[in-house]
Amino acid sequence: MSWEMLGMLVAGILTLAIFSLLFRDNPLYRFAESLLVGVSAGYYLIHYFNASVIRKFYIPVIEEGDLWLLPGGLLGLLILFRLVKKYQWVSRYSIAFYVAAWSGYLIPSVIQERILTQVTGTLPAVGEPFTWATAGTLLLLAGVVSILVYFYFSAEHKGLLGHVSKVGITFLMIGFGASFGYTVMGRVSLLIGRFLFLFDELPNAVRQIL
C-alpha cells in the first residue's frame, strides 16, 4: 500500500467520523475535530516559519550576507515584546511602521479600485445607444441611490424619502438573497466534493489495494 492510498483511507475514515456528528456528538467526531485543529495549527506554524523566517530572513542574511534585511528582521523581533508585559510598548514601533507603510500603499489603491472604478461602473455611459446593458446599469444606479437613502439617518424616512428607502431595502434584500444563495451553493459544493470522494475516489483506492 502506497502512502497516497493510506492517506486516502485515513481521509475516508476521518470524513465518516466528522459526518457521525449528524447522528450525535461522539468521541470519534471529537477526535477527528481535535486532530484537524491540531494538524492545521502545527502545519501553518511550520509553514509560516519556513516561508518567512527561513526563506525571507535566515537564507538571505546568514547564507547570502544581505545585511539590508537586518532592520526588517529587527522590527519583526520587536513584535515579540508583546509577550513581556513591562516592555509591551516596544512592539508598538513595529506595528506603527507596518500600519503606516501599508496605509500609504493601500489607501490610494483601494480608493481607486474599490470605490472610484466601482462608482464609474455604476454610472450609465452617456451618448451611447440604449441597450439592455444600459437598462441594467440604470437599475444598478437606482439600487445604489435607494440603498444610500435607506442608510441616510439625518432625516426621518417619511414621504418621498420613506418610499425611496423602501425601494432601497428591497434591493438590499435581493442582494442578501443572492449572497445567501451563493453561500448555500458553496456549502453544498463542499458536501458534493466529500460525497464524490466517499463514493468515487475512495472505493477506487480500496479496490486497488485489494
Next chain:
Amino acid sequence: MAEEYGKEYGTDYIFLGYNPDYSATMLRMGESIRATYPIDHYHTNTSEIPILQGVDSYADIELLITVTASALAEYWIIWAGGTYDQKIIAGNTAIQAILVYPFFQTGQLSGFLGGLKGAAEYELLIEHSDKAVRGMDAQSMAHLMIVIFIIIGNIGFMIQKRSQKLAAAATSGAGGRS
C-alpha cells in the same frame, strides 16, 4: 496532471511556493518575479529556471489567472490590475463570488468563474463535462430543497402569527365581556 498533458516542470510550469504577506508579494511581482521568489518551492534558483527566462514581471505576462477559495482575487485586482494594469481572470468559490462579481461588471476582471455553477459552465464551454457538471444535478436539487424549506418556514411563520393574532383578539374580547 503534468504527465497527463505532457508538460515538464521548469519549462512549461513552475511552482514558486508560498510567500508570506500576499499584498507585498503581488506588488513586488510587478517589479521582479525572480527577486520576489529567489528560489522556487523545491529550492532551485529561479534565475536558472527556463520558464522564467525573459519573464520577470507582469509586463511579460499576457494573462493572470487566479483560482482561490478566499478574497485573493480582489487583491490581485487591486495590486496587479490596478497598479500594473495586468489583465486578470478569476475562479472563486461560490461564497466569495458575490463579492467578486462587481469587479467583473466593471471590467476590472476580464473573466470570472463563480462557484460550482461557473465551473460547470466552463466545462460545458470547453466540451469536457466532468465533476462540476455532475455536481450541478445535486446542487440544483439541494437548492430546490432549500427553497421549499424556506417556503414551508414562511408559511409556518405566517400561520403562527395569524393564530397569535386570533388568540390575542379572543383574549381581549373575553376581557371586554367580563
